[in-house]
Amino acid sequence: MHNGITCRFCKSPLQHTLVDLGMSPLCESYLKTEQLNQMEPFYPLHVYVCESCFLAQLEEYVNPGAIFSEYAYFSSYADSWLQHAKNYTDLMVERFGINAGNHVVELASNDGYLLQYFVQKGVPVLGIEPAANVARSAIEKGVPTLIKFFGEKTALEMVEEGKQADLLIGNNVLAQVPDLNDFVKGMKILLKPRGIITMEFPHLMRLIEENQFDTIYHEHFSYFSFISVERIFAAHGLKIFDVEELTTHGGSLRIYASHADDSTKPAGQHVTELKNRELAGGLAGIDYYFSFGEKVKETKRKILEFLIKVKREGKLVCGYGAPGKGNTLLNYCGIRTDFLEYTVDRNPYKHGKYTPGTHIPIYHPDKIKETQPDYLFILPWNFKEEIMRQMSYIKEWGGKFIVAIPEVKVYE
Ligand SMILES: [Zn+2]
16 A cells, blocks of 8 residues: 655555664654753654655654754764765865866765865865764864755855855765755856866665664665766766676775766776666666665664573673764664663763663763673774774673674674
8 A cells, every 4th residue: 555655766566665763762862861861853764765756765754953953972082984084085186177267065974074174285175964962063163164954055055156066075974864855956066177076985785784773763764876966966967877786885996077068088997887886786676676685674683682592691881982883773673771781982972871762871982991891882883994993901800792694693
């Protein structure tokens, strides 16, 4: 039976489920002690896939103003993410000759973690960031930032003020845009005639094939394959001329786009190769999307099976990290302090707070040394190598690491 909702991009009725993770609170709404006894809003985490354009998507259950006006995620707290940003800057300078005569604009520029590297090279930049608290942190480090949501209206205002972009960057923002068409239309408007857009977002093919169900949360409205994003860009007069597959966030795409009529940027072989791989994998057929839901349920059973076993043995299990993805996993699996005594995070904003829905206390990483857990459950598995290096001292007391995605695995 049709539920009345339609595709965010092509407006076809949405009638196929990719995965249903039940009800969950907003994954970035960490709680203070005095909020623990209050009601918490839970919303469905039910992902549909469109049978016409194959965009996987969540309904917009929550107004983005409520999610993004005060955001707890400061990009600068992850070392490998900063390195990624620096490498990207060097690449853009080298490949496209971005210099002091160009204008670089980043959409959802967070705390200036990326644009700061262009500033260091003397390139004029402008960040656009709706979360006031992180935007202020960017401004303090010398990255000019507009505190705004981006779309057609903001783009037109910027063009009026002569602020078109030679390089327009959007990393991990496309997924978070409720009005996708308005956003991409805005990018088309803001881009100079020979300008370049680069965007990074998690690759839906990797999400499905590597079981990354915990990267689904209310803040991520859309989940893209290459073929779906190409179709969306084409509808707005933009073409993708190159694509790279990155390891960030468990497997992301970095697309390079230009105006469709910019003949100086012909589509390269990576575009053809990835498109063919997706077509061969079946991503342009609805059947491809049907087995994921059952795989996710089985993963939940395995995670709980493991935790029940080690808790019966009397082991102390603690978390490492309190990322958004951790909260999807904890809520979906029903993991509370009965399994994870506490978790730790390097972001001081989260210290003394509790994970949404599951109420696991979040401490400074020093707590690990004090309590010497038998198992450290790494929630941000995309940083697992970095974390296992930093925390290798848990081996002194026989501590082990657990990672749950793509499957439950113990690292000694
Ligand atoms: Zn669609």
